[in-house]
Amino acid sequence: MKSSGNNMEANLTVDPSTKQLEGIQPLTFSMPVKSLKSDESLLNSRAYDALKAEKFPSIVFKLLSATPSGSQMTLRGQLTISGNTRDITLVANSQKAADGSYTLSGSKNIKFSEFGMSAPKYMLGVMKVYDDLTINYNVRF
Numbered sequence: 528m529k530s531s532g533n534n535m536e537a538n539l540t541v542d543p544s545t546k547q548l549e550g551i552q553p554l555t556f557s558m559p560v561k562s563l564k565s566d567e568s569l570l571n572s573r574a575y576d577a578l579k580a581e582k583f584p585s586i587v588f589k590l591l592s593a594t595p596s597g598s599q600m601t602l603r604g605q606l607t608i609s610g611n612t613r614d615i616t617l618v619a620n621s622q623k624a625a626d627g628s629y630t631l632s633g634s635k636n637i638k639f640s641e642f643g644m645s646a647p648k649y650m651l652g653v654m655k656v657y658d659d660l661t662i663n664y665n666v667r668f
Contacts (some may be wrong), residue, residue, distance in 0.1 A: 554590035608642040
């Protein structure tokens with residue numbers, strides 16, 4: 528499932544001499560659960576149910592700190608999914624584009640159960656769905 532065109536607010540700090548991204552503060556990223564789409568409408572429906580989209584319509588990440596280290600940035604924050612908030616650490620690759628924009632990209636493995644959810648069920652539970660979920664992100668400033 529993928530989502531794009533979501534809302535985010537942030538202030539970037541850039542070293543004027545090196546043009547390297549030094550920090551991001553504050554940053555809040557909000558994504559409507561129902562913006563997640565796959566090629567299968569039944570999969571979408573089951574995922575929305577698992578994420579409790581009617582009760583908790585957004586997935587939110589709030590950045591608490593950003594620490595640069597070469598071409599990477601360690602982002603510490605709080606991720607809220609399905610009404611449950613957990614501390615999370617992301618290690619993002621940071622790249623500067625020719626147009627002066629920056630891209631942070633990476634992935635993070637989490638578990639449905641960490642956020643009070645059960646993995647979606649398919650075919651009346653005959654098809655096994657694991658507790659693991661991988662979040663891939665690619666954010667451009």
